[in-house]
Amino acid sequence: MNGNADLQYLQKRIQELEEKIEQLRLSRRVLMNLIEKIEKDKSTFVTRLEKENRKLHKDNYRYAQSLLKQNRRIVELQNRLEDILTEM
Template identity: 85%
Template sequence: MNGSADIHYLQKRIQELEEKIEQLRLSRRVLMNLIEKIEKDKSGFVSRLEKENRKLHKDNYRYAQNLLQQNRRIVELQAKLETMLEDEAR
């Protein structure tokens, strides 16, 4: 009887361990799917940030060019004004 009880116990224990293995496999699949989704979301987010960064650089370049052009115009107008004032003073 003792040997039969040991066999029954071991068979039950094997079944419990197999169920735990199956649960671990399922948990692993769920975690892998979550990791895959997180990586995909992260990739999309990084892509959007890179696109926004390129747009900001482009806008910043245009703004800097516009400021430079306005500064040149101001210098030209100041030079003309000084020339006019010098001509009037003579």
């Protein structure tokens, strides 16, 4: 009888372990899906930040060029004004 009880115990234990393995496989699939989603979201976010960074650099360059142009114009007008005042 002891052998039969041991066999039933071992069969039950095998079934429990197989169920745990299946649960672990399911958990692994869920985790892998989550990791894939996080990686995709991260990639999308990084792409968006890179695009925004390029736009900001371009805008900054345009602004610097505009300031430089305005400064040149101011210097030009100051020189004209000085020329006019010295001619008087």
